[in-house]
Amino acid sequence: MSTIKDIAKHAGVSVATVSYVLNNNRYVSPEKKERVLAAIRELNYAPNAAARGLRARESRTIGLIVSDISNPFYPDLAKGCEDEAQKHGYAVHMINTNDQPERMRQAAAQAREGKIDGLIVTSALEADRELLQSLRERGFPLVLAHRRLEGLDADLVESDNFEGGLMAARHMLRMGHRRIAFMSGVAGSPTSKLREEGYRQAMKEAGIDVPPEWTLSGEAKYTASYERMLGYADMPPDERPTAVINMSDVGAMGVLDAAADRGLRVPEDVAVMGFDDLFLAAFRSVRLTTVRIPRYELGRRATELLLERLSEASRDARHVVLPVELIVRGTCGGEQA
Incomplete structure (x- = not known):
């Protein structure tokens, strides 16, 4: 057919x-x-x-799909989306998937029913490819933000995740660490994959082989990261990692708490770094070294591209990569003034 x-x-x-x-x-x-x-x-x-009839009428509403609304990463992204949408007379309908395919299918159904005029998807996984591709084949406006899907013909806005992983590992190396662990995120997340690739590149440049136990998944969540760190803390001192890079600041909090519960000093016994630069990373009681992800700009630029797509559907797909920034605080030593 x-x-x-x-x-x-x-x-x-x-x-x-x-x-x-x-x-x-x-x-x-x-x-x-x-x-x-x-x-x-x-x-x-x-x-x-x-x-x-998919595009026969306008709702003046766009959909924003996120994977976990309880994650502090998403409010800034959502605000960037909403601010840009409101400037053009659009409302934003947020859909929380918890990385469950069924919730993504529900969002696609709303698109087919004409309840939303376009979609910004921040939580795309490989399992969602066929569904999102079917929307594109119908000419439905779609923008990927934060997570990419290689080969999908859609606009994309992402941060420079490979560079983020590279700069995180290089900073740990500059601080004298050789046993550096990387706690990855959600299974199948392209963002996690790119950051880990950057980390591995830096380790390769330093001539360091990465054993499997140094790249466990913390799921970018507190509890899983806490448990992984307990495992590291219980290793013999001459074998355990002296530095841990976590996929997210939320996960890094779990690492910090597990280190404290095992009596390890930060950064003297173990250095810790996250990703995102959430508001809590700068707390005086935390002072987390992290890679800043431009969350507001991710949302704003994704919305900008979606609105352009609504008015110029035939243009080629665009790929925007936003720069990231290393923010050095106390959990790695060498804190900036």
């Missing part, structure tokens, strides 16, 4: 152009329109009524 993507390929036009012809809701040049109609006839395409 032919799809709208097949029609676009056969006619040599974009999926969006096919959608315009089917819905008759935007101007398409006579030459392109005829190519699309010819392809429809040749492939015996029968457009689905629901798909035909």
